[in-house]
Amino acid sequence: MTTIRNLSHLPRLAWRQLARHRWRSALTLLGIASGVFLLATVESARQSLARATAAAAADSTLVVYQAQRFCPSTSRLPEHYLGPISRLPGVRDVTPVLIVVNHCGASLDVVAFRGVDADAWRTYLGTQATIEGGSFDEWLTQSDGALVGAHLARSRGLKPGDRFEAAGVIVTVSGILDSPNSQDNSVAYTHLPFLQQASGTGLGTVTQFNVRADPETATPTEVAREIDALFSSDQIRTNTSAEAAFFADTAADMIELVGFTRWLALAAVVAVAGLIANTMLLVVRGRLRESALLHTLGFSGGQIGGIVLFEGLLLGVLGGLLGIAAAAVLLAWQAPTFGSEGVVMAVALAPGDILRVLAAATALAIAASLYPALLASRRCAAAALRL
């Protein structure tokens, strides 16, 4: 108890010390903030991808794609497959989807249109998503209408009533869609027949079927096998997989690309740790006499080390907050969408990412200040009347 109370004054003393060298502290903070900014940006990209690919993992949704095709612009399935698939046992509902993207390969600033049957879509997804600005009914009456995901709308600065063009398709914004499924927020939903015509795909052709299995009757794996068996002797064969696995598959490029950035994150971490350690070492060296004075006045070695530790901690937390704020501002302003082969993800900083990055900055700051703190607590033993 006493020890805790003895320590409770240290943050105030630490703050005083930082405030004493305003410019040095500010420059150090700037360095730490830059490192944390990099860490936060990379982390948000990594986590956004993880979220996009893991979102559907729990549910029993299957995706039917043309066999051996890996891009929406090349997967072509006859829309009439809908009937046979729907009639299979264990299938609850089927939604044909046409996907049109402006970039098929890995790219930033991807716009993906998903043409869907309005009624099917309403039952498929409509309950969990909300429409902010405009309405579902408005969309129903607008043949060229699009429900634009909130993230896509933000990155393109779109509002209801606007018209925009991507991949040669011109649509009118009927509403802004806010869905718990991050995929939905990065795409624009249009009417299937409209998109089939506007994209030049032609009526009767879709990219994929989204199938929901009825877990009471059959497992998703069984249903997937049955679907592919159904069309195995047709000219256009299918490949059915769980949506999560499908995402993981299509997102392989992105995972590789984003996976590489872990090294950037590591470099940022090392730079931040080095900066804090260096600053605190200089601080300790420059304050030997003052530490000795405090020890002479009765401060314990632990308390003197504690002041140094708190200073490092303050630098880490403040720099961390600054860096995270900068990353949040950048991501909100740019609202980048990152996509590959029709899988689109919004790069956004989630509360969990913020906490994780802040925790990392805090832990780094403590780790980097440990040795300087130890040094301060030992060196102050030179306390004496001959200071």
Next chain:
Amino acid sequence: MNASIQCENLSKSYQKGGQTITPLEALNLHVAAGEFLALMGPSGSGKTTLLNLIAALDHPSSGSIRVGEHDIGSFSRAEAAAWRARSVGIIFQLYHLVPVLSAWENVELPLLAGSRPRHERRKRVDSALRLVGLTDRAHHRPTEMSGGQEQRVAIARAIVADPALIVADEPTGDLDRESADSILDLLASVSAEFGKTVVMVTHDARAAARADRTLHLEKGRLVEATDKA
């Protein structure tokens, strides 16, 4: 608290480049609780060395040193620091105030080393500053004060935790006569009115004359005792 000082056969030596220096040798000293003692002696005679031992800032090489009921020579580093925070006020020749802190905050420092609640700290710091006559300077930085004022802040800092023992190493060595007198007045009253034991090293016979007793050190030994007439 009783802060009589009892040194028996107290020696301190240092090893320096294969050579042994013994600034204090088999010293016997008794200082009564509440006494104001002046220590004089030529440079290098061991005065500061003795003060360091009395304030538990250093360990004796041999012999014993007790302050009140504590055998301070056997303290660990942490015990010594905790004891200093409670029981010793220290005054340096060059004040040694922390430049970034105000007078008030400098005086508060010894209380932060211990575990005193905020309201008690405020009361103690205010009354210590009042005692040294610097209430109106509470929020000034050391750089904004004269040497004499700085040393008065240092005295407030030395007495703020209400220690039974105060050690001062040439507290007036850097001051003009007028400032020195006000410092000596304070030290004398701290001893006479508050019953604190004060051990002051000085080169100035006028300063020593303010003490109850003056001892002379020479080459690590006490040579003569002058009692106040």
